[in-house]
Structure formats: structure tokens, C-alpha cells
Amino acid sequence: MGSGAGDWGLGTGDARRSPLVLCLGNDILRDDGVGWAIAGALEQSVPQPPTPSPQPPPFVVKRSALSGFYLLDELTGWDRVLVVDAVRTGQHPPGTVLSFPFEALGTEEGPSPHAVGLPTVIRLGRQSGVPLPSWIHIVAIEAEDMESFVEGLTPAVEAAVPEAVAAIRALLAGAPSPASAPA
Amino acid sequence: MSQHITIDPITRLEGHGKIEIFLDDQGEVANAYLQIPELRGFERFCIGRAAEEMPRITQRICGVCPSAHHMASARALDDLYHVDPPPAAHKLRELFYNLFMFEDHTLHFYFLGGPDFIVGPTAPAATRNIVGVIGKVGLEIGGKVIEARKLAREFMAEMAGKVIHPVFGLPGGVSKPLKAEMVDRLKAASQHLVDFAQFSLQAFHDIVLGNQAYVDTILADYYAHKTNYMGTVDANGKINFYRGELRVIDPSGKRLAQFPPRDYLKHIAEHVEPWSYIKFPFLKTPGWKGFVDGPESGLYRVAPLARLNVADGMATPLAQTHYEEFFKVLGGKPVHSTLATHWARLIEALQATETIQALANDPEILSPVVRKLPEVPPTEGIGIVEAPRGTLIHHYATDPNGILTMVNLIVATVHNSAPIQMSIEKAAKGVIHGGKADQGLLNMVEMAFRAYDPCFGCATHSLPGEMPLRATIRDARGGVVEVVERKGRLGA
Numbered sequence: 001m002g003s004g005a006g007d008w009g010l011g012t013g014d015a016r017r018s019p020l021v022l023c024l025g026n027d028i029l030r031d032d033g034v035g036w037a038i039a040g041a042l043e044q045s046v047p048q049p050p051t052p053s054p055q056p057p058p059f060v061v062k063r064s065a066l067s068g069f070y071l072l073d074e075l076t077g078w079d080r081v082l083v084v085d086a087v088r089t090g091q092h093p094p095g096t097v098l099s100f101p102f103e104a105l106g107t108e109e110g111p112s113p114h115a116v117g118l119p120t121v122i123r124l125g126r127q128s129g130v131p132l133p134s135w136i137h138i139v140a141i142e143a144e145d146m147e148s149f150v151e152g153l154t155p156a157v158e159a160a161v162p163e164a165v166a167a168i169r170a171l172l173a174g175a176p177s178p179a180s181a182p183a
Numbered sequence: 184m185s186q187h188i189t190i191d192p193i194t195r196l197e198g199h200g201k202i203e204i205f206l207d208d209q210g211e212v213a214n215a216y217l218q219i220p221e222l223r224g225f226e227r228f229c230i231g232r233a234a235e236e237m238p239r240i241t242q243r244i245c246g247v248c249p250s251a252h253h254m255a256s257a258r259a260l261d262d263l264y265h266v267d268p269p270p271a272a273h274k275l276r277e278l279f280y281n282l283f284m285f286e287d288h289t290l291h292f293y294f295l296g297g298p299d300f301i302v303g304p305t306a307p308a309a310t311r312n313i314v315g316v317i318g319k320v321g322l323e324i325g326g327k328v329i330e331a332r333k334l335a336r337e338f339m340a341e342m343a344g345k346v347i348h349p350v351f352g353l354p355g356g357v358s359k360p361l362k363a364e365m366v367d368r369l370k371a372a373s374q375h376l377v378d379f380a381q382f383s384l385q386a387f388h389d390i391v392l393g394n395q396a397y398v399d400t401i402l403a404d405y406y407a408h409k410t411n412y413m414g415t416v417d418a419n420g421k422i423n424f425y426r427g428e429l430r431v432i433d434p435s436g437k438r439l440a441q442f443p444p445r446d447y448l449k450h451i452a453e454h455v456e457p458w459s460y461i462k463f464p465f466l467k468t469p470g471w472k473g474f475v476d477g478p479e480s481g482l483y484r485v486a487p488l489a490r491l492n493v494a495d496g497m498a499t500p501l502a503q504t505h506y507e508e509f510f511k512v513l514g515g516k517p518v519h520s521t522l523a524t525h526w527a528r529l530i531e532a533l534q535a536t537e538t539i540q541a542l543a544n545d546p547e548i549l550s551p552v553v554r555k556l557p558e559v560p561p562t563e564g565i566g567i568v569e570a571p572r573g574t575l576i577h578h579y580a581t582d583p584n585g586i587l588t589m590v591n592l593i594v595a596t597v598h599n600s601a602p603i604q605m606s607i608e609k610a611a612k613g614v615i616h617g618g619k620a621d622q623g624l625l626n627m628v629e630m631a632f633r634a635y636d637p638c639f640g641c642a643t644h645s646l647p648g649e650m651p652l653r654a655t656i657r658d659a660r661g662g663v664v665e666v667v668e669r670k671g672r673l674g675a
Contacts, residue, residue: 028228028243065243069294073336076329124294128325149228 019059019175020078020133021168024085026065030150031094031143031157034164035084038141039063041165059172071118072125072132080175081133082168083118086157087140094144095156097164099171102136135176139168204611204628210618215608226590234263234561234585238352241577241592250283250339250349251570252577257352258426259577262445263564263585264354264557271550272356277425278542279342279351280568281535284424285376286335287571288487288532291636292383292525293328320386331379334372341365356554363549373540377501380533384505387529392512401522402513405613406631408476409434409519410602411466411483412492415569416441420495422534424569430493431466434478436517439468444567447576451593454601463601464593474605482605485573485598486635487527492517497530499537505530521606524634528571561585570595572636596637606631 021042025035039061046058059082064074075081087098105119118136125132141164144154152158207213225244229237238256242249254276261268268276342361343349351357391397400406413431417423420430429447431439440450453462454471465471465481472481483489491510497503509530510516513523542548563580573595580589596603610631 026243028240065249069290073332076333128329130325130329147224149224 016060016077016079018056019080019082019172021059021061021082021084021172022074023061023063024065024067024071024083025063028149028151030145030148031141031153032086032146033151034086034141034143034153034157034161036063037153037158037161038084038164038168041161042168045165045169068117069121071121072130075122075125075132077131078133080135082137082139082171082175084139084164084168085141086143086146088143088146092142093156094142094154095160096142097160097167098138098140098142099167100138100140102138105138137171137175139164139171204607204615206615206618210616212608212612212615215611216604226592229587229590232587234260234564234579234581234587235354237577237579237587237590239350242349244592244594248287248570248572250280250287251568251575253349253352254280254283254425255566255568255570255575255577257354258444258566258568259564259579260352260354260566261564262566263561263579263581265559265562266355266555266557268356269550269552269555271360271547272553272555273426274542274545274548275342275357275361275553276352278539278548279339279349279357280425281538281542282335282339284571285380285532285535285539286332286339288528288535289328289332289379289383291571292528292532293324295633295636319390324386327379327382331376335376338365338369338372353554354557358554360551360553361549366543366549369539369543373536373543376536377533377540380529380536381501384529384533387526391526398512401526402520403522403613405609406521406606406634407519408484408521408602408605408609409478410476410480411439412489412517413483413485413574413598414490414493415567415574416494417498419498421498422490422494422496422531422569423498424531424535426568429567429574431483432493432517434476434480434517434519436492439466444565444576447565447567447578462597464598465601474601474608476602476605482601483598484602485595486524487531487571488518488521488524489573490569491527491530497534499534499541501537502530502534505533521631521634563589572596573598596635599635599637603632603635603637606635 021039023035023039023042025032027033027036042059042061062074064071066074083102089098092098102118102122105117122132122136141157141160143157153161204212205214205216229240232240237260238253241252241256244252257276339349343351344358391401411431411433413429415423415427416430417427428441428443429450430441431450433439442450450467451464452467452471453464455462464483466483469479470481472479474482476482491497491506497506509523509526510518513520560583561581564578566577568575574593575595576591576593578589578591579587581587607628610628614627
């Protein structure tokens, strides 16, 4: 047992050399579903290569409803990850697309596994030898309603999906290559 | 006017839990309240949908324990459609569910709850995590934890299609049988899981039980409550996570009731308080007596400690030896010390691995007969499993076409909501004096509810932040005299 990526059988495949677009959300909680809506739009925006393709895909889209420390399982083995999620900062109008590097997030501890955030997950995972991304960027969409059990987005958030997709495509185009990704 | 401390996650982003601590004029804690989100909106969302969708829909309640909701829902559908799955289907579900219990308990202990003990409850927050655990247990432990969980989760994914939102349990059985090749791998892997679970208990034994200060913390009065307890037992009275009857004991250990899932409403009712939209479950006998413990209390607790308290023992031999030591060290049954939950969790994890190993070596697990199709129109169904955090109840009613007309869910955190209130209040009274609350004191209060591992964020996930905590101490006139705050930050 060791700590290198190869020991886990992860991080060495072609697919994981591509950037991962990890879309978080819950599509029955109103605007909390925006991450998954963006996942769908991203998938439609990319022509599907013939299968099997000799080339790794330009990026991989993954939907997840996990939270807290369980996000570790989604991130393990990937080198470059773009996390997409709904947020409510209360500082921006609903539908605002926010884009910032992972390093801009706080690092305080949470008191419960349900409340541990991405910075803690990444920090503790790295410190315990888990192969985690060297490059993480966040695209977050300011939400209006994330409490109602309703399918479908509020109009302002739905209208933001194309802008978010464009922002993600631009970020992916400028993402560091696996070889040059900063440690 | 009394003083007022609020520990308040500000947005849904970081979770919904909110603690309010009220001080009296002398700065001593008068009352403490915990508010957690309701599930009624989710229940309403389900009305009018096909019942057979529920194992897939209910997983969306929680970004942490979808497998528990999936399994409770499958059990409820068995009952709803009046169909008992073939023996092999029950065993496959039990295998899947024990893999889940092991990986969830392991994650919680090493990364979240256990560090309080392994590193020490008064250690600086910066070391009270897996890094501190590595320092105490050894550099290789981080890798061991990750590898053991990965092993379990890969088998779950192989059985259910995916770990997150599995497509596995169906009314009357499961979606597919196992392949012999996978079972061969599982047989080999299961010994690794058993070894790892034993290693965890040995580490707990050496580090925690070898230090009297830690044992004293576990047994500290301000973390203890003499409540009733509830958990699921099998036909032999041993702990079972997947199926059985619910057993209730009183604070002295005397059995109050034992009943099949279908009878839960004969024994449990829900109390309403005007200051919270959460209902507080209680036992109809002895009835609602308020937020009090002791022999007259109507409150009960669920979760690993409760399960060990109600059962006659563990269902597997290695776990049984630790069960016996548990009660010997902690002074006999029942144990009321909330923080003992962490130790109980490790013993349960060992039972889960032994169960996995036994099932992997059971020839019937390879039977191709894994589903019995329903033949009778659906009516009403109740499914109960023991989630990592305690008893989980799914209760559905439908019209003859299987369209849902009623959904009632009681999750572990709701069962425990009144006792959590009491634990927080008791801990706050023990550590907050003269209106002073610093980070260390807040952690001591947090430890009280961290042991329950309460789910504040059912139906949520959290992008960035940490659960922000804010303690505002107000003077008798409501003015802020001190703010203790730690909260997540969003960039951009």
C-alpha cells in the first residue's frame, strides 16, 4: 500500500488525462439542479467522437449529487477538475456566473461530514496521500431557490446556463496541460 | 432580557443546521435549540408519482447516504406490493448494504468524528483531523483508509451500477444476480476488510482506551443522557442493519417494546414545538414528557450506540468480543455516554465486514433467482433499515395503480432531534460560563452533536464552503459584546 496515483489504479488512464467537469447538484431542488442542466448543455455542445476513439476526449462531464467529504470519491485520480455548482452568496443577482480558482475558497474546518467543504476535502485528502487534482477551478451560478422540491430552474438561473457553458468552454481551452499543471 | 448566542450556518451552501444558545443575566446557559430542515417538502414532491420510482427519487434526499434511502425504499416497496424477495435477493441486498455501512462508518471515524479522540478533544483544530490521526496512528493509515473504502465502493458499483444513486433494489428483489468471478474477488477482498476493521479497533483501543483522560471525556457527565433507545435486531436479538424487528429499551435497559416495522405508528408519535418546524418523535409509552431524560422520559435515541444498547449482542464473532469489552469498560448496559457512539461505530464496521465475508462464502449468493414479481395491487408499505446514523423509516401508501397518495419519512437525525437538543444544551451548560464562548468551547459543544453525525443537509450538497459557525454573545439588552466566528468564504 502506498500513496502514489498508480497504487490506486487511478489517474493513469487516458480519460483521466482529460479535464473533468464535475457538475454538482440535485435536479429536484429547483436551482440546485443548475449544475446538471449545465452538464446536459455541455454534452450537447460537443460533437461525439466515433467510438472507440483513439484520442482522449477534450473533457469529461460528470454529474454528482454527493456532498461533504464524499466529494473525495469524485475527485480522486483526476488531474484537472472544473467544479460547477449552484451557490447563494447573497451578494449577486440570481443567474450571475461566478468563476474563481479553488484557492479562493476558505479553508476552515466544518463540524460534520455533511458540512465539510471542498477546501477541507482537498487538503486532508492530499495530506493523507490521495491522488487529487493539481488544478481545480470553480464555476458557480448564483441561485434564487435551492430549498423547494421542484424540478426545473427559476427563469434567471435557467437563462444563465449558456453563459456558464461559454465560460466553462473558455476555461477548458485555457486549462493547463497535464504536464504543465502546477503542483 | 436574556443574552443570546447563535451558531448559525448562513446559507444552504454550507448546510442548514442552526444552534441557538440563550444565556441568562448571569451569562449562564439557560436553553439551547437546534433547528434542522424538514423533509415535508420532499414528501409532498413524491405524491402523485409512481411508487416504483421511490428507490431512485429518495436517494436525492441526501448527498451523503443515498444507499440507506435506496434500501429503505426497496424494503417499503416489498411491503407495498406484498411480495417477499427470494432468499438470494435478500442476501444480495444485505451484502450491498453492509459494504455501504463499512465504508460510511470508516469515513466518518477517520476523517470526521474519530479525530476528536485519536488526536484528543482539546487538541488544536488544525490537528484534529486525518493529519493528526496520521501523526498518532502512522503514516500509512491515510492510504489504508482510502484503499479499504475504495475496495468496498467498487464492489457496490459493480452490484448496483453506480454507488451514487444505485439502481439495485426493486419491489421483490434486486436488478441482477452476481457473477461467480466477482464473488471470487469478493472472497479475497473481504479478509482485507475484516483485517482493516480490526486494525481500526486496535488503534482505538491503544490510543483512546490507553489514555484515561480520553476515557474520562467519553464518560463526562455533560455528554451523557439517560434516554430510551431503539434499534433493529434479528430473530436472535442481534444487531441487523438490513431487516428485523425494532426493539426499544428504557434508560435502565429494560425492554419496553419489540415490534415489526408495520407497527411503528403504534409506538412512535411526533411532538410539535412552536419554535421549530421539525417534529420531535417520542414513544407513545411513556408519552411526551418534554426535553428531559431519566426514567420518565419519552425520548429515545437511535444510531450505533443505541443499536448496541438494545441488542443482545453482535451478529458476528469478532465484533461480539469487542461488544463485550465495550460494556465492560464503560460500566455495563446501557451506556448513556453519547461520545461512546464513535467506539460503537467501529464495532459495527467490524460486524459489517464479517457479514460481507460470510455472504461472500455463502453459495446461495450466486443464485440466479433474485426477484419475485409482484402479483397483488399495491396498498401501503413500510420499510425500515438501520442507516449509519440510525433507524430510517420509509412509509408509503398508493392507489391501486401504484400512484403515491402518502409518503412519510423519518430519518435518523429526526429520531435523535430531541436528544441532540438536550446534548447541546447540556454540553453548553458544561463549558460556557459567564457569557464566554471561544473556539475551544464551541468545539466542545459541537462534539456533542458530531457524535450523532446529524444530517443537517438532507437533499443538499455543498460546493465550497465549510459550515460557518457564528457565536454572538449579547448582553442583557441585546447588544453584541463578543462575536466568535468561523465561516466559509467564497471567492470572486
